Amino acid sequence: xxxxxxxVLAIIIDFLIGDPRWLPxxxxxxxxxxxxxxxxxxxxxxxxxxGIITLMIVISIVYVIGYALIYESYRLxxxxxxxxxxxxxxxxxxxxxxxxxxxxVLIPLExxxxxxxxxxxxxxxxxxxxxxxxxxxxxxxxxTVAENTSDGITAPLFYALIGGGALALVYRAVNTxxxxxxxxxxxxxxxxxASARLDDVFNYVPxxxxxxxxxxxxxxxxxxxxxxxxxxARKHPSPNSGWGExxxxxxxxxxxxxxxxxxxxVSHRPKIGDAVCELQKQHIRKSVHVMIRTVIVFILLLSxxxxxxELAITWSESVQAI
Numbered sequence: 001x002x003x004x005x006x007x008v009l010a011i012i013i014d015f016l017i018g019d020p021r022w023l024p025x026x027x028x029x030x031x032x033x034x035x036x037x038x039x040x041x042x043x044x045x046x047x048x049x050x051g052i053i054t055l056m057i058v059i060s061i062v063y064v065i066g067y068a069l070i071y072e073s074y075r076l077x078x079x080x081x082x083x084x085x086x087x088x089x090x091x092x093x094x095x096x097x098x099x100x101x102x103x104x105v106l107i108p109l110e111x112x113x114x115x116x117x118x119x120x121x122x123x124x125x126x127x128x129x130x131x132x133x134x135x136x137x138x139x140x141x142x143x144t145v146a147e148n149t150s151d152g153i154t155a156p157l158f159y160a161l162i163g164g165g166a167l168a169l170v171y172r173a174v175n176t177x178x179x180x181x182x183x184x185x186x187x188x189x190x191x192x193x194a195s196a197r198l199d200d201v202f203n204y205v206p207x208x209x210x211x212x213x214x215x216x217x218x219x220x221x222x223x224x225x226x227x228x229x230x231x232x233a234r235k236h237p238s239p240n241s242g243w244g245e246x247x248x249x250x251x252x253x254x255x256x257x258x259x260x261x262x263x264x265x266v267s268h269r270p271k272i273g274d275a276v277c278e279l280q281k282q283h284i285r286k287s288v289h290v291m292i293r294t295v296i297v298f299i300l301l302l303s304x305x306x307x308x309x310e311l312a313i314t315w316s317e318s319v320q321a322i
Contacts, residue, residue: 002074002082003164004306007157009086010093011299018096026062026091026169030176033058038181038191047190055177055194062173066166088165092156092172095295098148102288105141109134109281127260135279136258142279143256145287146248147241149214151175153291154298155206161302174198203240211243213301214294218251225250228273235270242272249273251290252283 019025037057041050066088074081101124108116117137118129125140132140155175160168178199181192211229219225228250229243235257236242249256253276257269 001306001310002078003085003161004303006082006085006089006165007160007299007302009082010089010160011095011157013086013090014093014096018100019094026088027172027176030058030062030173031180033061034177034180042187042191048193051181051191052194054181054191055174055198058173058177059170062169063166066169070165085165089156089160089168092160092165092168094148094152095291098145098152098291099288102141102145102284105137106281106284109137109284127262128264134281138279138281138283139254139256139258140260141284142248142252142254142287143245145284145291146244146256149291149294150203150207150210150240150244153295154210154213155203157299157302158206158209159202161306171202174202200239207240207243210294210298211247213298214244214247214290215250217293217297218290232270232272235272237269246272248287248290252286253277254279254283 017023034054037054041054070081070085070088073084101120104120104123105117108114108120114134114137117134118132121132121137121140122129124144127140129137129140156168156171159171163170174195177195178192180195181188182196182199183189183192211233215225215229216222225247229246232246232249233242236245245256249272253274255271255273255275257272260267260269
């Protein structure tokens, strides 16, 4: 129950302040540690083993620090423990930041300023944005909202319920390792292998849970959306990202995927969803609303699950006492 209270408080904190630049953020520390290990270990022979060692070092340090902070806080008082754990969980989620990033792309589009929209989009996607037209800007933004609904919000909350703030921090550490090291180029193919694989494992369950919640909560026709989700989710090169994108495409009645370029290199992604309507700027707003409703219901489901588990534990202890 303490984990559950900390999760709810973390969501409230995120809603109130988001991710202010002035606030010290654990992910920045993780990034510096990963970059330091990258410079020293990503060279010579045995790069895959060195990448595994890097991942284990990052996870171990993050978990030990997070667990120690939470444990010592609870030792002093339950209220302090919940507060500290909530702050740590808050640093692993990005609901308000994701919404603001989408608005930063949408507002210039509504003003007819494609240059500004491309510039804002480049802050949240890895693809080249300089030559994108309005539908492609919208597609990139909607895909980002869809994918990060799980990666940036529901997945860390899922692990926070299972293992508290320390496990949520571990999830974010694995995700950050994948973001920095999980490239399929010559430099990182071996060194980033473990980070990419473990990130896939960590996101396997949350991505699918989130997609189904997304479909059930937001679809006018759950049957149709479920059919499209099952048809298209596995088309994506990532074993997990396709679930959020397929759910979002089905709900909005749009088609995602297609041609992207990364540093001038063309990448063709399979089409996801049916083009019932053309991508338009209002779909960014709709995607954010889908994300908000999904997160609210996901939190309610986590709360119900947490209460059921707590009641089951209490009942089991009572039976054993008898």
